[in-house]
Amino acid sequence: MSDNTAAVRRAIELCFSDPQNESHLRRFDDLFRPLVMAILVSLYRKDPVFVEDAYQSAFIKYIEIFTSGKKDGVVYDAYFVAIAKNSLLDELRRNAKEVPLDEILALPTPTRGSELGEQEAGIAFFQALSSLDRRCQFLIESFYVNGMSQAELAKRLKIQVQSVPVLLSRCREALKNRLKK
């Protein structure tokens, strides 16, 4: 684990211990923001302007979570990144940007039962996606979030264009299996 990850985790602990303490929250923001910004600009590559608004919305949710108390066994830094990613999708939808990922989120999966709301399903989706291999993450994010063409994907992945739909299908299957667990 890098020093920064360890520092972020310590800052999260402090925020849980006193969720309304501005200096704890500021310390967490100082450490977490640059890292999550790097992740968000790589998720939505077309216009970084939405990234800032997404982070603001996500930060309000972090405060809610700090206030509701720490639960054992949760890797909060990863969980907070998934929340930020889902907030970015919300931001895009709010600005009437087409998010092809909605096609995938709308698919009935065992995890996406009727008891799960849209927000929870989105966050669960990003958590599951982050556990796939990097190539699958890149394919799904680039195709379904950025609307990258199959030709462009093939060029970046250095594969034949006709292999892209096959690979996409495999990655979707792996994602579904992950969500079933």
Next chain:
Amino acid sequence: MMKAAAGRGIDVGRIVEIAEAIAPEVSVFDASLGVDEKCLSAEKLVQLLHQGVHGDDAAHLMSCSTCAENVRNLQSVSLKSSRDFVGNALKKTASERVAPFKEEFLPAILAISDKMIGVGTEEARDSLAFTFGLFPVNSNLDEIDVSSIQATGAIVSQGTPTVEFVDLNEDGRADFIRLTFAKGHLAARVQEAIRSHQNVVDTVRIDGNILREKGKKRLVGQARIEFANSADLLNG
């Protein structure tokens, strides 16, 4: 002040259960953000914005259009929140967006593919040739007055660099600029260390002018580089 777009409430308890069930094994900040596992992580991208990049990561950056794009995009957002950001978040109100850098500067990432630069004692004085990759924030690279670019700090350039615009994914847009200075010298303090057979880490700065009709801008970038006496490197 407007209300922040927090969206409707979320079932915190339920998503915490989900988070527990499917948490990734590797830290999200150390995981690659590109096409495969070799691509740069969030941690490395943030680090190179502050310190420049050298060695294997620099070589990768100069050959991967996705990582180059990530670097450009990251340079165009602010890595620091506004002063009232946390206070506003506690009140569920939005803060103003923060400009990523001062209006008069255009930051650039300096990439050097060697992990360590080996220099001979004579070469250090006045005949040092060197090559950098330069990744400016998302901007029209044609606006950069390449004849004005110079290196200062640990390496002091002489004359105008040779410039190559590199288009990694052949989309008609340059991803970065490769600058080669045919002649330069090391700063006196670095020369002294080389003569004494000591390795030294020092900062190289690059600056140049941006050609714009309105207002003057300066291109600025820097990287920390390790220098060693090439004779010591040959002798192991």
